[in-house]
Amino acid sequence: MIILYSFRRCPYAMRARLGLALSEKSVQLREIILKHKPEAMIQASPKGTVPVLIEKDGHVIDESLDIMKWALEGSQLLNSATNTMHLLIKENDEVFKGWLDKYKYADRYPEHSEVYYREQGEIFLEKLERQLTNSNRLFSDEYSFADLAILPFIRQFAFVDIDWFNQSKYQHVRDWLTNFIDSALFLKIMKKYPTWLESHQEISFPEK
Template identity: 40%
Template sequence: MPATSALPVLYSFRRCPYAIRARMALAVSGQRCELREVVLRDKPAALLAVSPQATVPVLVLPGQVLEHSLDIMRWALAAHDPHGWLIPDRGELDAMLELIAQCDGPFKRALDRCKYPNRYPDASPADERAAAHAWLRVLEQRLALEPGGHLFGPRAALADMAIAPFVRQFAGIDDAQWQAAPWPHLRAWLVRWQQSPLFLGVMHKYEAWKPGAPPVVFPPPTA
């Protein structure tokens, strides 16, 4: 293992869906870094110095700073992609990126307005919920056609791992409504992902990072 001081630095927040998918890609690829858990209401000066927007995750590399989770995923997988996340059994990388863009754009917009209605007083909760449900039905239809139960074939690929954290966040808004909705394939897909050793392994709780704290190597040697 390289010396900790030589490792890239990952600023992360445990529950953030963007940070979750970045950590999963780093873990599966075995790209070790120094993890610094961030308290969003008290962002450290070291994070602000490398990324003024200070939205997690941020990966600090020698001579480069990656400020978008999908860029971090693709950087890690370009180095080592043991499960072929970038090469789905069905479809192409561009098709996965298009579906991820729909998640990160229109779906995330509706998700935020459903989860945090007080932040968006001008939004219609019913309209935003309908928009979110319409896109989730797209995922349900894709999964229903795939006997392996993944978005682009019988095994998980980049799209599954990049989208699942946001579906998880939506499911947590109203569990009763989620369980009653007409998307059994989507529910089963989410349960499998949430029960996977990879997801469970990246959800360990860490203390908030402070300057001078002992470094935390991620993923840990046993991951």
């Protein structure tokens, strides 16, 4: 069987589950607790982060974008991903994510205030706001590979201070995120499952 180690609230793991939910591929989902990582997962991927996908032949994929690509191989969603989309995802991962972490855990980074870290993250939000001016999604009215790769991180940023976010000037970004959170796709990937360590129950994902 193909195994996916995941943690429900992790944006990287959300990426993997989004790709799988849109594909015809299924895996055995192992929901873990980050403070008590299974030894089998660590043996497969010593860096100890989720998601981790283990194929039937033992091949390990432990980068979220690579799992998305594996799940969506041959699909129109992946085939239509442009260089511009990949550059936007790269900016999310290499620049925005760093400010997001400092904003979320500002007490660990006393060099600056929480507001300062939020303002640095807003530079990316402003870019997305402009991108969303003419369509409901980043590149059209349909979800692209970039939308699905970036939205979990925007959700995390928003919920650091949801009252601020809901009153912010980023109306298009807010609508984009709200539509995503209200979608059947998001509800599908965010279903709660018992942790694998407690139950050792093999759960098929996505459910048919």
